[in-house]
Amino acid sequence: QVHLQQWGAGLLKPSETLSLTCAVYNGSFSNYYWGWIRQPPGKGLEWIGEINYAGSTNYSPSLRSRVSMSVDTSKKQFSLNMRSVTAADTAVYYCARAILTGPDYWGQGTLVTVSS
Amino acid sequence: DVVMTQSPLSLSVTLGQPASMTCRSSQSLVYSDGNTYLNWFQQRPGQPPRRLIYKVSDRDSGVPDRFSGSGSGTDFTLKISRVEAEDVGVYYCIQGTHWPRTFGQGTKVEVK
Numbered sequence: 763q764v765h766l767q768q769w770g771a772g773l774l775k776p777s778e779t780l781s782l783t784c785a786v787y788n789g790s791f792s793n794y795y796w797g798w799i800r801q802p803p804g805k806g807l808e809w810i811g812e813i814n815y816a817g818s819t820n821y822s823p824s825l826r827s828r829v830s831m832s833v834d835t836s837k838k839q840f841s842l843n844m845r846s847v848t849a850a851d852t853a854v855y856y857c858a859r860a861i862l863t864g865p866d867y868w869g870q871g872t873l874v875t876v877s878s
Numbered sequence: 879d880v881v882m883t884q885s886p887l888s889l890s891v892t893l894g895q896p897a898s899m900t901c902r903s904s905q906s907l908v909y910s911d912g913n914t915y916l917n918w919f920q921q922r923p924g925q926p927p928r929r930l931i932y933k934v935s936d937r938d939s940g941v942p943d944r945f946s947g948s949g950s951g952t953d954f955t956l957k958i959s960r961v962e963a964e965d966v967g968v969y970y971c972i973q974g975t976h977w978p979r980t981f982g983q984g985t986k987v988e989v990k
Contacts (some may be wrong), residue, residue: 808981864915
């Protein structure tokens with residue numbers, strides 16, 4: 763059974779950089795894209811982007827200017843960085859296995875709060 | 879971006895009764911491989927979303943058969959044949975055909 767475990771800072775100040783990492787346990791890492799999805803409190807889901815083992819990325823156009831993703835295949839981990847955060851970036855951030863049939867495995871979620 | 883529009887936004891259903899919700903996309907979701915990547919997720923309070931249905935009508939392992947998906951092109955439906963208490967939550971459709979992936983705004987299901 764594939765298991766995703768994520769971690770990162772939960773409280774940021776405006777203009778800081780959000781950094782989250784997700785580790786993949788069990789299953790293949792190189793055969794898939796791995797994605798990040800966020801959900802503001804009480805709101806719906808937004809796809810941030812995805813990355814594969816070779817570092818090929820797809821970013822949501824609305825966030826592309828502030829987002830970067832990276833991968834460490836030796837550790838089966840992938841990471842999200844989002845620059846210049848504001849209160850509007852406050853959300854639960856999920857990592858997930860990204861496939862055309864929709865994310866089938868999810869991390870536990872990390873609440874990131876942006877507040878001065 | 880492909881806009882996914884769900885309706886209704888909320889649904890109150892009597893225990894044991896059927897429920898139905900729809901998802902409409904602003905473009906056809908037929909992919910170049912001939913598949914239609916319209917997927918349904920359930921999100922219970924405080925939990926990550928869980929995939930129920932993929933490629934319009936394929937049910938995930940462990941998903942009760944009271945859940946069924948149907949549709950084609952741009953119009954899709956998720957049905958619950960007999961609602962149970964554990965079905966409370968928000969249901970999202972998501973399309974995987976076009977980039978960026980996009981979600982519907984969700985249908986909140988409550989059981990009375």
